[in-house]
Amino acid sequence: MVKFMSLITLFSAPKPFTNPHIAMIQRNAIRSWTMLPDVDVILLGEEEGLAEAARDLGVKHISTVERNANGVPLISSMFKLARENSSSELLCIINADILLMPDFVEAAKQSGALRDKFVLLSQRWDYDITSPLDFGEGWISRLVESVRKQDQLHRPMGSDFFLFPKSCYADIPAFIIGRAGWDNWMIYKAHIEKWPVMDCTPSVMIVHQNHDYSHLPGGRPHYDHPDTNENIRLAGGRAATRYTILDSTHCLADGKLARPKMTPARFERRVELVLRKLLFFLPERKVDNLVIVDWWKKLIQKLVNRKS
Numbered sequence: 514m515v516k517f518m519s520l521i522t523l524f525s526a527p528k529p530f531t532n533p534h535i536a537m538i539q540r541n542a543i544r545s546w547t548m549l550p551d552v553d554v555i556l557l558g559e560e561e562g563l564a565e566a567a568r569d570l571g572v573k574h575i576s577t578v579e580r581n582a583n584g585v586p587l588i589s590s591m592f593k594l595a596r597e598n599s600s601s602e603l604l605c606i607i608n609a610d611i612l613l614m615p616d617f618v619e620a621a622k623q624s625g626a627l628r629d630k631f632v633l634l635s636q637r638w639d640y641d642i643t644s645p646l647d648f649g650e651g652w653i654s655r656l657v658e659s660v661r662k663q664d665q666l667h668r669p670m671g672s673d674f675f676l677f678p679k680s681c682y683a684d685i686p687a688f689i690i691g692r693a694g695w696d697n698w699m700i701y702k703a704h705i706e707k708w709p710v711m712d713c714t715p716s717v718m719i720v721h722q723n724h725d726y727s728h729l730p731g732g733r734p735h736y737d738h739p740d741t742n743e744n745i746r747l748a749g750g751r752a753a754t755r756y757t758i759l760d761s762t763h764c765l766a767d768g769k770l771a772r773p774k775m776t777p778a779r780f781e782r783r784v785e786l787v788l789r790k791l792l793f794f795l796p797e798r799k800v801d802n803l804v805i806v807d808w809w810k811k812l813i814q815k816l817v818n819r820k821s
Contacts, residue, residue, distance in 0.1 A: 520551040521621055521676070522599035526578065526586040526690050527609035530562025534643075538610050538722035541646045543570050545612045548648065552618065555598060556609075557591050573598065581689050585740065588688040588695055596679065605676040611637070612646075612720035614653050620713040621676055623768045628711075630681050632703045633765070634672035635714040636758060637721040639665035660720055669714075669758035669778070671696045673721055681708060686747040693754070694744035700756035701748070712761035712773065757782070 523546050530536040546554050547570055554572040556563060567574035575598060579590035588606070595604055603621055607613075624633050638660050646652065675696070682702065688695035703710045748754050759782040763770045773779060 518600045518602075519553040520601060520625075521549075521603045521605055521618065522553045522555060522595060522601040523605045523607050523613075524555040524557060524591060524595040524599075525607050525609045526557045526591055527560060527563055527566070528691075529560040530566055535610075535724060536562060536566075537645055538642065538724060540566060540570070541642070541722060542609055542611050542613075543572060544646070544648060545614070546607075547572060549613060549615060549618050553599065553601060555595055557594060558586050579687075581687075581740070581743075583740065585692075586690045588690050589685045590687075591690065592682060592685045599679075602679060603676055604679055605674055607674040608721075610722045610724060611673050612640075612656065612722065614656070614718060614720075616717045617719070620717045620765055623716075624676070624711055624713070624765060625678065627770055628709050630678055630706070631709040631711055632681065632699065633676040633711045633713055634674065634700070634758060634761070635712055635717055635719050636669050637667045637673050637719045639663075639667050639723050640720050641665075642722050656720065657718060660718065667721065669712075672699075672758060673719065675699050677708075681706075688744050688747055689740045692740040692744050694741055694748055697754040697756045698744075698748040700758075700760055701753040704756065704760065704762075709763045709770070710761040711763045711765045711770065712758055713765040714758075715764060715766040716768075 557578045559576040
């Protein structure tokens with residue numbers, strides 16, 4: 514039988530399947546990926562229960578991902594393995610708690626038709642879920658209705674997936690997965706390379722299944738973790754880890770690219786970036802740049818609130 518090349522290869526490093534709720538939402542997510550047209554899936558790592566889940570769900574599993582001293586997979590190795598084991602035009606690193614629907618594939622096709630190099634991202638919809646999804650007929654409309662009822666569109670701070678052509682992101686630092694900083698660097702890198710950063714929030718519903726942080730030491734969120742400091746160091750400093758979806762250069766809506774509409778949040782963000790660039794040459798030990806930027810941000814916010 515001839516194996517046709519898929520348009521997209523999704524790759525992810527799931528958490529161990531030992532926590533029942535984490536196991537349930539990860540199986541939900543991966544199952545939703547397998548139902549997409551023109552998509553392959555690669556699961557990376559040797560976490561407990563991962564091999565069995567990959568086999569049950571009929572997706573590729575590669576255990577030989579490099580790790581840090583604490584046994585956490587490195588993103589540089591994940592990207593390398595995904596490139597070596599995919600023939601797709603587009604690659605997408607994605608968190609294993611994210612539900613996808615066919616609108617995601619359509620946005621990927623539209624993006625690829627509009628630009629040769631880019632990164633596609635979006636805000637997510639947070640969703641409280643306590644039982645396995647029913648993927649029977651009509652599952653998409655049921656899910657969309659349920660998500661909209663909960664009405665939890667996450668603020669534009671970070672992204673749970675990055676989709677890009679295979680020619681992009683060929684030189685990824687050894688970031689630690691599941692810790693803060695690396696996702697912000699992905700946006701920063703696109704800006705440096707002058708690739709369009711496409712926000713497809715108006716076109717796609719990306720659903721994050723809510724969970725706690727019991728899988729992390731002390732149950733603390735990923736941004737409050739020692740490995741995050743290593744990610745910041747590898748990124749070249751905090752300036753490269755402060756980019757968010759608010760820094761997208763384009764908005765994908767109805768199959769067309771447009772410049773994002775200026776909102777108070779985006780205006781505040783533009784001012785912040787300009788100030789950081791102006792203050793970059795000043796020695797950090799002599800001048801607390803962050804304090805100055807925060808002061809200006811508060812002033813701008815007061816002016817925006819007064820105007821509105």
